Amino acid sequence: MKMERYRVGNPINTESVVVDVPLTEGECGLLGYDYAGKSLSLELSGEDLVYGLGVTTHGMNKRGWVFVSDCADDPVHTEGKRSLYSAHNFFLVQKKESSVGVYIDTPGKVTFDVAFSESDEIKISFEDFDFDLYIFESASPYGVVSGFRSIIGESYMAPKWAFGLCQSRWSYATEKEVEELVESYEKAGIPLDSVCLDIDYMDEYMDFTISDERFPDFENFVKRMKAKNIHLVPIIDAGVKIKEGYEVYEEGLRKGFFCKKEDGKELVAAVWPGRVHFPDFLNKDAREWFGQKYRFLIDKGVDGFWNDMNEPAIFYTEDHLNEVFEKIETYKNRNLDINSFFEFKNLVGTIDNNPADYASFYHDYNGQRINHSKVHNLYGFNMTRAAGEEIKKIAPDKDILLFSRSSFIGMHRYGGIWTGDNCSWWSHLLMNIEQMPGLSMSGFIYSGADTGGFGCDCSKELLLRWTAFSIFTPLFRNHSAAGTRRQEYTAFGDSTDFKNIIGIRYALLPYIYNSFVRAVKENTMYMAPLSFAFPGDDRARNIEDELLLGDSLMLAPVYTQNAKGRFVYLPEDMTFYRLRSASDYDVIPLKKGDHYIDVAINEVPLFVRKDKSLEIGNAAMNTSEVNF
Numbered sequence: 331m332k333m334e335r336y337r338v339g340n341p342i343n344t345e346s347v348v349v350d351v352p353l354t355e356g357e358c359g360l361l362g363y364d365y366a367g368k369s370l371s372l373e374l375s376g377e378d379l380v381y382g383l384g385v386t387t388h389g390m391n392k393r394g395w396v397f398v399s400d401c402a403d404d405p406v407h408t409e410g411k412r413s414l415y416s417a418h419n420f421f422l423v424q425k426k427e428s429s430v431g432v433y434i435d436t437p438g439k440v441t442f443d444v445a446f447s448e449s450d451e452i453k454i455s456f457e458d459f460d461f462d463l464y465i466f467e468s469a470s471p472y473g474v475v476s477g478f479r480s481i482i483g484e485s486y487m488a489p490k491w492a493f494g495l496c497q498s499r500w501s502y503a504t505e506k507e508v509e510e511l512v513e514s515y516e517k518a519g520i521p522l523d524s525v526c527l528d529i530d531y532m533d534e535y536m537d538f539t540i541s542d543e544r545f546p547d548f549e550n551f552v553k554r555m556k557a558k559n560i561h562l563v564p565i566i567d568a569g570v571k572i573k574e575g576y577e578v579y580e581e582g583l584r585k586g587f588f589c590k591k592e593d594g595k596e597l598v599a600a601v602w603p604g605r606v607h608f609p610d611f612l613n614k615d616a617r618e619w620f621g622q623k624y625r626f627l628i629d630k631g632v633d634g635f636w637n638d639m640n641e642p643a644i645f646y647t648e649d650h651l652n653e654v655f656e657k658i659e660t661y662k663n664r665n666l667d668i669n670s671f672f673e674f675k676n677l678v679g680t681i682d683n684n685p686a687d688y689a690s691f692y693h694d695y696n697g698q699r700i701n702h703s704k705v706h707n708l709y710g711f712n713m714t715r716a717a718g719e720e721i722k723k724i725a726p727d728k729d730i731l732l733f734s735r736s737s738f739i740g741m742h743r744y745g746g747i748w749t750g751d752n753c754s755w756w757s758h759l760l761m762n763i764e765q766m767p768g769l770s771m772s773g774f775i776y777s778g779a780d781t782g783g784f785g786c787d788c789s790k791e792l793l794l795r796w797t798a799f800s801i802f803t804p805l806f807r808n809h810s811a812a813g814t815r816r817q818e819y820t821a822f823g824d825s826t827d828f829k830n831i832i833g834i835r836y837a838l839l840p841y842i843y844n845s846f847v848r849a850v851k852e853n854t855m856y857m858a859p860l861s862f863a864f865p866g867d868d869r870a871r872n873i874e875d876e877l878l879l880g881d882s883l884m885l886a887p888v889y890t891q892n893a894k895g896r897f898v899y900l901p902e903d904m905t906f907y908r909l910r911s912a913s914d915y916d917v918i919p920l921k922k923g924d925h926y927i928d929v930a931i932n933e934v935p936l937f938v939r940k941d942k943s944l945e946i947g948n949a950a951m952n953t954s955e956v957n958f
C-alpha cells in the first residue's frame with residue numbers, strides 16, 4: 331500500500347485524520363489541477379468502478395451522478411438529490427488490477443462530479459481551494475480501505491446489546507406507551523433489546539430534561555426496563571431552547587458557548603422548541619460543557635443516545651424571518667406574474683436550512699473566529715464528539731450506545747450513524763443495500779437505516795423484506811415518523827414471520843458481532859461490493875444488489891414488491907441457506923453462475939461462500955441470552 335499526502339492552500343484542520351502523514355511537495359501526478367477553476371480532475375477508464383462518498387443516493391457504483399458534500403437535513407431522498415446528512419470525502423476507484431483511494435480533507439463544500447458531465451472523468455470542485463489530499467494505492471481495494479482507515483483512527487465499538495433489535499417511533503410519548511410496547515413484544519415472542527425515546531420524552535423539547543407529566547418516575551422506569559434487559563435510547567437535539575430559567579440555556583449563554591453572529595450576539599434560530607441557540611461544538615470548552623450534560627440521563631441509568639438535527643437543521647432564523655415578513659408585505663395587492671409569483675412563494679419555501687443563514691454565524695475554532703459556512707460539515711461530527719469524549723469521562727466503565735444523523739469522517743471514532751429520514755419505499759430498501767459499502771469504507775461500521783422506512787406508510791410485505799436485510803446491519807432499528815401507519819412488528823396482524831426473521835438475527839449474532847469487531851479492529855469492510863473479492867469477474871464487478879458480509883457470507887436480498895424470489899449471480903460455488911427461522915431452513919449447494927432462487931416473504935436468503943462455514947445458533951429473546 332502506497333500512501334501520500336499533498337496540500338493545496340491553507341486548509342482548516344478538520345481533525346478527521348489522527349496520523350501525521352508526511353507532506354509531499356508539489357502536485358499529485360494522478361490528478362489534474364485547475365487553480366483558476368478551483369478543481370481537481372481524475373481520469374477514468376470505462377472499466378473503473380467508483381465507490382464511497384459515504385451515505386448518498388444513486389447506487390453503489392457512484393459513476394453517473396454529482397454528489398455535494400454539504401450536510402443537509404433532507405427527508406426526501408429522491409434520485410435528484412446531491413447531498414444527504416453527512417460529508418464523507420473519501421472515494422475509491424477500482425481498476426481491474428489495482429485500486430486508488432482519494433480523501434479530500436477539508437471542512438467546506440465540495441462537489442464530486444463522478445463521470446456525470448464527462449463520462450471519463452471525476453471532477454472535484456471546491457468553494458475554497460484549500461485542502462489536504464490523501465492518496466492510497468494498492469493492488470486490492472481492501473488495501474486502499476485499510477490504508478485510509480489506518481489514518482483516521484479506530485471506529486466506534488458499540489455495546490453488545492446494541493446488536494439486538496431496537497424499536498423506535500416518533501414518538502413513544504409516555505412511560506405507559508413504552509411499557510405497553512415492550513409487553514406486546516414479550517407477548518408476541520418478538521426479541522427486543524432497546525427502545526428509542528424520540529423528542530416527546532422531553533419537557534418542551536429541551537435537551538437534558540424529562541417531561542414530568544409523561545415520564546413521572548423516569549428513574550424507576552429505566553430500572554424496570556433494565557430488569558427486562560431493555561435499554562432506553564433518548565434523542566438529543568442540537569438546538570438549545572431559549573427560555574429563562576432553563577439551566578442549559580442560561581449556563582451556555584453565561585459562558586459564551588453558543589454560536590454568534592457578526593455583531594457578537596447569539597444567533598437566534600428555530601427548531602422544535604421554537605427559538606434556540608446552537609452550541610458551538612467547534613469550541614473545545616463548549617464541547618466539554620455540552621458533553622457533560624449527558625450525565626443528567628446517564629445518572630438516571632440511560633446508556634444510549636441518538637444525536638439528531640445536527641447538520642444543523644434550521645427551521646428559520648429570527649433575522650431572516652423578519653426579513654421575509656417585511657418582503658411579503660410588498661407583494662400585497664400586486665398582480666403576481668410568473669416571476670413575482672415564484673419569488674413570493676420561495677420567500678417562505680426556502681426559509682428552512684437556508685445557506686444565507688448558515689453564513690450568518692460564527693464559531694470559535696481553537697481561538698480562531700470562523701464563519702459557519704466554511705466548517706458546516708464539521709458540526710454534527712463535533713456534537714457527537716462532544717458526547718463521545720465526555721461520556722467516556724462520565725462513565726468510563728460503561729459501554730454506551732451513541733449514533734448520530736449528521737457526520738464527517740472522524741466522527742466514526744465516537745459513534746455510529748443512521749441513514750436518516752428514508753421512506754417506506756421499495757427503492758429505499760435497495761438504496762439501503764447500496765449505501766452499506768460506502769459506510770464501511772469511511773469507518774462508520776455501526777450503522778443502519780430506518781427499517782421499514784421513516785416517512786410514508788409501510789406494508790407488511792415491505793417490512794418483512796426490509797427486516798430480512800436489516801437483520802444483517804450492525805444497527806438494526808425499526809423507526810417511523812409521526813403520522814405514518816404504525817410500523818411495530820405487532821402492527822400487521824399475525825407477527826410470527828417477523829418473530830422468526832428477527833430470531834435469525836439473534837441466532838447469527840456471534841458471526842455478525844465477530845465481523846463487526848474485525849471490521850473495526852482490522853480496518854476492513856463489514857459489508858463490501860462483490861467486486862472487492864472478485865476483481866477479475868466482470869459480472870461480479872457490476873452487481874449492486876448483492877453484498878459480501880464479513881468473510882464468509884454473501885447477501886442477495888429481495889427488494890421488489892410481490893416477488894416470489896429473485897435472480898442471483900454467484901461468483902463462486904456457494905451454499906444457499908433459505909431460512910424461515912433459526913431452526914427451520916433449507917441448505918442448497920449451488921454452482922458458480924446465475925440462478926433464480928425462490929424466496930417466500932417469510933424467508934431470508936443467505937449464501938455461505940466456498941470453503942467457508944456458518945454456525946447458526948438459537949433464536950433468543952434478548953442479547954443477554956446469547957453467548958457472543
Ligand code: MIG
Nearest residue numbers: 500528529565638735750751
Ligand atoms: O425533523 O425527532 O431524523 O428520526 O424521528 C424531524 C423527530 C426530527 C428527524 C429524525 C427522525 C426523528 C425526528 N427528527
